Amino acid sequence: MLADLIDLVVQIHRDGGQPDVAVHRRDRALLASLRPHTSEPRALLAAWLDALRRTEADLPGRALRALYRLQILLLVVLGLAAGGGAAAAVFRYDGSQPVNVVQVLAVFVGAQLLLLLPLGLVLLPRRLTRLVPGMIAVQESLAWLSPGQLIRLLARSLPEKIRQPLTRAAQAGSLQSRELARVRKWAILFPAQAFAIAFNLGALAACLSLLTFSDLAFAWSTTLEPDPERVHRLTGILSSSFAGLVPAAVPSLDLIRDTLYYRQTGVSPLSDPSRFGEWWPFLVASMITYGLLPRLILLALAGGQLRRSLRSAFAEMPGVSVVLDRLTCELVSTQATSPELGARASAAGPALASAASAPPAPGELTLVNWSGLEVPDESFSRQCEAAWNRKVLGVRHAGGRSSIAADEEAIAALAASPESAGIALLVKAWEPPVMELLDFVGELRRSAGPRRLIIVAPVAVQDAGRLASPAPADLAHWEKRIRDLRDPALTVRGWPGGGAP
Amino acid sequence: MSAPAFAVVGHPNKGKSSIVSTLASDDSVAISPEPGTTTRCRRFPMTVDGEELYALVDTPGFQRARRALDWMRRHETTADRHPEVVRQFVEAHRGEGVFAEECELLRPIVEGAGILYVVDGSVPFGEEYEPEMEILRWTGQPSMALINPIGPADWIGPWKAALGQYFKVVRVFDAVMAEFEKRIELLRAFGELREEWREPLERAARGLRHHRERQRRLAARAIAAGLAGMLELRVEEKLTSQGGQGALRPEIEARFQDRLRSLEQRSRDEVEALYSHRRIERRESALTLLDEDLFAEKTWLVFGLGRSELIASGALGGAATGAVVDAHLGGMLLLVGTLVGAGVGAALGWWTADRLVKVRVLDVPLGGKKLVAGPTRNRSFPHVVFNRARYHHFLVARRNHALRGELALVEHPDQVLPPLARGRRSELERWFERLRKDSREPGTVEGLAGTIAAIFSEDEGEASSLPAARTAGAAQASGSGR
Numbered sequence: 001m002l003a004d005l006i007d008l009v010v011q012i013h014r015d016g017g018q019p020d021v022a023v024h025r026r027d028r029a030l031l032a033s034l035r036p037h038t039s040e041p042r043a044l045l046a047a048w049l050d051a052l053r054r055t056e057a058d059l060p061g062r063a064l065r066a067l068y069r070l071q072i073l074l075l076v077v078l079g080l081a082a083g084g085g086a087a088a089a090v091f092r093y094d095g096s097q098p099v100n101v102v103q104v105l106a107v108f109v110g111a112q113l114l115l116l117l118p119l120g121l122v123l124l125p126r127r128l129t130r131l132v133p134g135m136i137a138v139q140e141s142l143a144w145l146s147p148g149q150l151i152r153l154l155a156r157s158l159p160e161k162i163r164q165p166l167t168r169a170a171q172a173g174s175l176q177s178r179e180l181a182r183v184r185k186w187a188i189l190f191p192a193q194a195f196a197i198a199f200n201l202g203a204l205a206a207c208l209s210l211l212t213f214s215d216l217a218f219a220w221s222t223t224l225e226p227d228p229e230r231v232h233r234l235t236g237i238l239s240s241s242f243a244g245l246v247p248a249a250v251p252s253l254d255l256i257r258d259t260l261y262y263r264q265t266g267v268s269p270l271s272d273p274s275r276f277g278e279w280w281p282f283l284v285a286s287m288i289t290y291g292l293l294p295r296l297i298l299l300a301l302a303g304g305q306l307r308r309s310l311r312s313a314f315a316e317m318p319g320v321s322v323v324l325d326r327l328t329c330e331l332v333s334t335q336a337t338s339p340e341l342g343a344r345a346s347a348a349g350p351a352l353a354s355a356a357s358a359p360p361a362p363g364e365l366t367l368v369n370w371s372g373l374e375v376p377d378e379s380f381s382r383q384c385e386a387a388w389n390r391k392v393l394g395v396r397h398a399g400g401r402s403s404i405a406a407d408e409e410a411i412a413a414l415a416a417s418p419e420s421a422g423i424a425l426l427v428k429a430w431e432p433p434v435m436e437l438l439d440f441v442g443e444l445r446r447s448a449g450p451r452r453l454i455i456v457a458p459v460a461v462q463d464a465g466r467l468a469s470p471a472p473a474d475l476a477h478w479e480k481r482i483r484d485l486r487d488p489a490l491t492v493r494g495w496p497g498g499g500a501p
Numbered sequence: 502m503s504a505p506a507f508a509v510v511g512h513p514n515k516g517k518s519s520i521v522s523t524l525a526s527d528d529s530v531a532i533s534p535e536p537g538t539t540t541r542c543r544r545f546p547m548t549v550d551g552e553e554l555y556a557l558v559d560t561p562g563f564q565r566a567r568r569a570l571d572w573m574r575r576h577e578t579t580a581d582r583h584p585e586v587v588r589q590f591v592e593a594h595r596g597e598g599v600f601a602e603e604c605e606l607l608r609p610i611v612e613g614a615g616i617l618y619v620v621d622g623s624v625p626f627g628e629e630y631e632p633e634m635e636i637l638r639w640t641g642q643p644s645m646a647l648i649n650p651i652g653p654a655d656w657i658g659p660w661k662a663a664l665g666q667y668f669k670v671v672r673v674f675d676a677v678m679a680e681f682e683k684r685i686e687l688l689r690a691f692g693e694l695r696e697e698w699r700e701p702l703e704r705a706a707r708g709l710r711h712h713r714e715r716q717r718r719l720a721a722r723a724i725a726a727g728l729a730g731m732l733e734l735r736v737e738e739k740l741t742s743q744g745g746q747g748a749l750r751p752e753i754e755a756r757f758q759d760r761l762r763s764l765e766q767r768s769r770d771e772v773e774a775l776y777s778h779r780r781i782e783r784r785e786s787a788l789t790l791l792d793e794d795l796f797a798e799k800t801w802l803v804f805g806l807g808r809s810e811l812i813a814s815g816a817l818g819g820a821a822t823g824a825v826v827d828a829h830l831g832g833m834l835l836l837v838g839t840l841v842g843a844g845v846g847a848a849l850g851w852w853t854a855d856r857l858v859k860v861r862v863l864d865v866p867l868g869g870k871k872l873v874a875g876p877t878r879n880r881s882f883p884h885v886v887f888n889r890a891r892y893h894h895f896l897v898a899r900r901n902h903a904l905r906g907e908l909a910l911v912e913h914p915d916q917v918l919p920p921l922a923r924g925r926r927s928e929l930e931r932w933f934e935r936l937r938k939d940s941r942e943p944g945t946v947e948g949l950a951g952t953i954a955a956i957f958s959e960d961e962g963e964a965s966s967l968p969a970a971r972t973a974g975a976a977q978a979s980g981s982g983r
Contacts, residue, residue: 028550178941316943325715332712334547335527372628400628404571430624432514435564477535
């Protein structure tokens with residue numbers, strides 16, 4: 001699970017910079033390749049990571065997990081060597097001076113118990129450390145001293161390809177989450193306990209080996225007031241935890257009295273030499289009880305907490321819910337797969353023919369009702385005459401429901417009208433100028449000659465067939481479209497504010 | 502069987518692209534009041550996990566419908582041959598300039614697409630539409646007419662009467678204002694056009710609903726994460742010996758405000774991107790700090806310990822020393838040594854902190870004073886931020902992709918947003934309290950996101966009963982008609 005968690009953090013960090021659609025598509029495709037799959041979130045995430053590893057070769061989780069295991073192995077070897085070495089030094093006996101029990105207790109019981117104190121501080125839960133200002137900083141500093149930090153040194157041996165994603169995630173702060181801090185704490189403490197256990201096992205093995213294959217003489221010696229009764233009380237306290245199990249491991253007051261040792265005078269001449277070996281059950285039991293056992297308990301605790309923190313980090317890591325969302329939700333896409341092609345380019349024509357540049361205003365007009373403006377012909381003529389103060393020669397119909405042949409007839413008739421008479425096409429201003437109308441205008445121009453004034457008049461129709469001026473936006477569309485035809489004798493006029501044509 | 506396709510066809514500038522933009526939630530569709538913006542067909546496939554369930558095809562408008570129909574009539578034999586004649590028309594004129602638009606828009610139909618004929622219900626029906634409708638009828642494909650009221654005038658009645666003669670199904674659909682549920686309803690109506698289209702379109706409707714829920718969840722998460730970032734925001738500046746904190750305060754406060762605003766804007770961008778709005782211009786009043794003293798003066802030291810850390814370290818060191826003394830005395834002092842050691846260590850730590858800040862090594866100070874702004878502790882602040890985010894989400898989630906122009910967040914949200922459901926306010930307050938205490942506590946941001954998503958879901962449910970409000974200044978998709 002450690003490898004999965006590391007890869008999860010790195011992948012979440014990577015995906016953070018990608019568009020949701022892209023990573024969603026990738027993840028749904030990966031999931032499809034995993035079918036049949038589970039819906040249980042942790043198993044789903046693990047399966048997803050497995051699938052990702054096939055495509056993303058540089059996910060560092062497995063390499064780091066291997067390194068972590070290597071670290072534990074190294075620490076165990078180191079611990080065995082250190083414990084064996086320490087025991088060989090402390091239990092060294094060349095026959096000249098007995099092994100000092102006080103030294104043995106100081107090294108294998110006192111020092112180890114003392115080391116449990118900072119460990120206890122590190123183990124304090126966050127809700128307690130938060131109450132004491134500075135405690136978190138102290139905890140972190142103490143954690144730095146743990147043998148579990150060996151992995152930092154080992155990690156330097158990883159190839160750059162593996163280290164880079166981790167470095168990037170660390171730089172982005174992705175490794176700073178509270179969930180990972182909890183994992184990190186137990187992941188550091190676990191190998192530290194393995195080291196301590198190996199140390200104690202090494203020491204015990206060396207001690208037992210010396211006891212078996214050589215004769216050791218134990219005595220106790222101290223510069224401080226050597227009061228056997230006080231030492232007896234102390235050994236009584238120490239042995240109380242195993243006295244019931246191994247009664248022979250409780251040193252008697254006589255043994256303590258008989259094995260008091262002064263370097264200057266040696267032991268009491270009355271002492272029985274065989275008594276000097278009677279300390280070993282107490283010493284071995286103490287080493288097991290105060291050195292080995294606490295570390296075994298701590299190893300079990302660290303292992304359990306590491307698994308728990310890994311499980312909860314896996315479930316609660318920021319971004320996990322987004323990944324699960326992607327994995328469990330279908331990828332829906334509704335958008336175009338190709339870009340929009342540019343709109344028709346409109347050629348910038350010359351300025352629209354103004355009254356000044358247009359041919360002289362004719363006195364008469366022929367009207368064209370384009371696409372069936374719903375105004376009776378008579379009303380149509382009357383309104384146009386009134387609005388433009390010009391005589392209307394007649395009204396023709398084109399476009400709309402009229403046939404193409406009818407349009408052609410209308411064009412022929414318009415071309416045959418007096419050349420001085422202008423032609424005004426009244427169109428629905430709210431409808432856009434379509435090619436059909438522009439074709440009609442083109443045909444009309446060809447038939448009526450280049451100088452015949454043709455007016456396009458977009459109009460609105462109010463109630464009872466009353467013509468009205470168009471909306472400025474509509475008029476603008478018409479002006480633009482007609483201007484694009486670049487015909488100086490073709491003009492657009494609004495109604496009636498455009499002035500007399 | 503291939504997935505159904507629907508060609509959105511009609512007269513130029515009647516809102517075809519608006520309809521496609523809304524139904525496809527795609528704001529890349531060019532929508533302009535200028536006619537003839539769409540010149541080529543563009544496909545909008547709706548896929549679920551890569552499987553296409555249907556496709557919309559945006560098409561150019563008819564330009565020479567009467568001429569095209571004239572050609573077809575001249576090639577007509579019997580009614581059963583009408584679809585074939587249309588096909589011949591497309592084949593005969595493919596690549597020609599004259600009927601470019603007609604060929605382009607008829608091509609998907611002769612290939613089997615259903616027809617969505619779009620008209621503007623705010624302008625009168627006119628006879629120029631009849632050739633278009635006649636050509637579409639000749640194709641023989643399943644069809645539906647959509648009346649899209651672009652402007653305020655109401656000509657829907659005459660349109661319905663005219664369209665009813667050519668199309669089996671006629672519906673009114675406002676591309677700009679249609680709620681999400683209306684869109685789903687329309688989609689399901691497409692499925693009624695042909696029996697075999699029903700199943701994929703039902704699946705598509707389900708997929709879109711799930712997608713909508715996911716958008717809400719992700720938006721809620723983005724807002725919750727933004728809020729957490731704002732509530733833990735701190736800006737600090739070391740105080741120099743020359744200048745006091747008086748001169749620095751306005752500058753730091755401005756930086757603090759800027760960071761707050763940028764966090765808020767980032768969360769806005771995320772929400773808009775989640776709803777596929779990539780071109781929104783927002784107009785919103787800037788987030789301002791509430792009346793609160795943000796500032797505190799603290800000590801800093803080069804090795805990263807503050808005063809409290811130094812005191813704690815001192816106390817620990819002192820306690821350890823005292824414990825050694827206790828051990829040597831066999832516990833006779835009943836741990837007094839440890840306690841005294843801790844006290845003396847703490848006092849030394851406190852004393853040292855003040856002295857260390859004045860020490861300089863190679864002219865580099867070992868410590869000093871710093872002015873810290875934030876995090877804000879005003880209890881109303883997260884509510885203000887959340888209400889602004891909720892209002893923004895409310896408008897973005899309801900905004901159709903056909904609507905262009907700026908998104909104005911200027912009204913008072915309370916006038917637009919439905920009231921919060923009972924208990925939601927206190928639920929929010931509980932999450933805000935947890936964020937204030939420790940914004941990095943696992944599960945807090947996710948929990949807040951869950952509550953926000955539930956509120957958004959309720960907003961959407963209630964929003965459908967509220968009158969739709971067009972965003973101020975929003976441009977309508979097409980020019981106005983009469």
